[in-house]
Amino acid sequence: MPQLSFPFDLNGMIVDVMIAPGANDLAALAAAGEPWPTPRSGKGLIDTGTNVSGVSLRILDELGILPLDELKTLGIGGEVDVGYYEVSLTILNRTNGSQIEYSPPDVKVIGIDIPEIDALIGLDVLIGCRMMLDGPGRKFSLHF
Amino acid sequence: MDEDITELYERLQREVADGNSPLPRTSPNPLPTIHYTALKENLSGTPLARSWNVYIRQVGRLLEEGHEGKWVLIANEEIVGVFVDRQAALRLAYSTYRERSPMIHQVSETEPVYRLSSRITLCRNSVSPST
Numbered sequence: 455m456p457q458l459s460f461p462f463d464l465n466g467m468i469v470d471v472m473i474a475p476g477a478n479d480l481a482a483l484a485a486a487g488e489p490w491p492t493p494r495s496g497k498g499l500i501d502t503g504t505n506v507s508g509v510s511l512r513i514l515d516e517l518g519i520l521p522l523d524e525l526k527t528l529g530i531g532g533e534v535d536v537g538y539y540e541v542s543l544t545i546l547n548r549t550n551g552s553q554i555e556y557s558p559p560d561v562k563v564i565g566i567d568i569p570e571i572d573a574l575i576g577l578d579v580l581i582g583c584r585m586m587l588d589g590p591g592r593k594f595s596l597h598f
Numbered sequence: 599m600d601e602d603i604t605e606l607y608e609r610l611q612r613e614v615a616d617g618n619s620p621l622p623r624t625s626p627n628p629l630p631t632i633h634y635t636a637l638k639e640n641l642s643g644t645p646l647a648r649s650w651n652v653y654i655r656q657v658g659r660l661l662e663e664g665h666e667g668k669w670v671l672i673a674n675e676e677i678v679g680v681f682v683d684r685q686a687a688l689r690l691a692y693s694t695y696r697e698r699s700p701m702i703h704q705v706s707e708t709e710p711v712y713r714l715s716s717r718i719t720l721c722r723n724s725v726s727p728s729t
Contacts, residue, residue: 478685482692504715505629522691522702524640524650526632529714536714537646568717576715 456554458547459595467500467587467594470548471573473509475519476540476560483518491517496572498545500585500594504576507543508566513573514539525564536564543579545596556598558582631708634658645699648675653703665705673698680705 460469474493475483483490494513506525514521521537544557558579566574583598634657640647649672656677660670671679671687673695681687684702691700 478688479692481685482688485689486693486696488692499717501715501717503717504713506712506714520691520696520700521646522688522700524646524701524703525712526709527712527714530716533711534714535640535642535647535650537644574715574717 455597456556457595457597458545458552458554458556459550459593460547461592462587462594463592469498469500469545469575469596471496471498471575472544472546472555473513473517473573474542474544475517476542478560479519479540488518493542494572495548497570498543498573498575499568499571500575500580502577502580504574505578506538507561507563507576507579508568508574509539509541509543509563510572511565511567514541514563514565517541521565525562527564538562538564543573543575545575545579556583556596629710629712631710633708634661634706637709646701649673649699649701650703652677653701657705660705661707666707668705669702670705671695671700671702673700 458469460467462468472493472495475491480490494516496510496513506527519539519541521539523538524535525538527534527536539562540560541563542557543561543563544555546552546555561579563573568574583596585594585596587594637654637657639651639654652672652675653670660680665680669681669684669687670677671681671691673691678695679687679690684704687702691702
């Protein structure tokens with residue numbers, strides 16, 4: 455079973471991510487005669503407190519995809535409707551040179567604005583894999 | 599404890615590697631939902647909010663006409679089409695309605711409600727507080 459392992463500390467569980475438009479958006483862009491944008495790389499933060507993942511608004515804007523629908527969400531601010539996007543979100547580890555990637559089916563994401571974080575990885579993505587957290591060892595791994 | 603955390607971690611890794619899940623596989627709990635009759639108009643004024651309000655006003659009729667499960671494309675605050683699959687609506691949205699605030703939504707009697715982490719800082723242009 456493939457796995458990705460990462461170190462972690464109190465700053466959170468950080469992974470490398472690659473983000474691209476979802477397959478449906480790519481097909482629609484092609485049909486409209488528009489070029490496909492280059493996938494964007496960045497840092498993702500694991501957050502089991504959300505069941506909808508997020509991608510930075512900067513990256514979503516660079517990818518040129520549209521928020522074509524809203525999600526009803528419940529958070530600290532109460533019930534809010536949030537525009538969402540469909541993206542391809544791949545988790546990988548660039549530091550160890552591994553070719554292993556975890557790429558779930560395209561996911562709905564909302565736009566986020568968190569300093570130094572390009573993606574928030576929620577339960578909607580994690581539900582497709584097993585996550586092991588070794589606190590004393592300061593490491594965690596994703597098995598899929 | 600019979601095994602320390604390192605041994606436990608290594609055992610779990612071995613079991614997972616062998617394909618023997620240490621935990622029973624269960625279906626995820628469905629998200630809580632809200633019935634369409636309880637949906638509220640969104641007065642934030644964003645393009646998506648205005649399209650959402652069009653949907654709320656029309657969803658009862660769409661359901662009565664048997665469109666549940668289909669995808670509705672709304673642009674310029676009008677329903678411009680109902681589609682069996684989302685991709686057809688998406689192609690039209692990108693090719694024809696890209697500059698006209700398109701919204702694509704699946705017609706449904708209920709809407710799922712997602713939970714947001716406290717880490718998420720929502721930007722004004724992406725958020726529409728429900729009324």
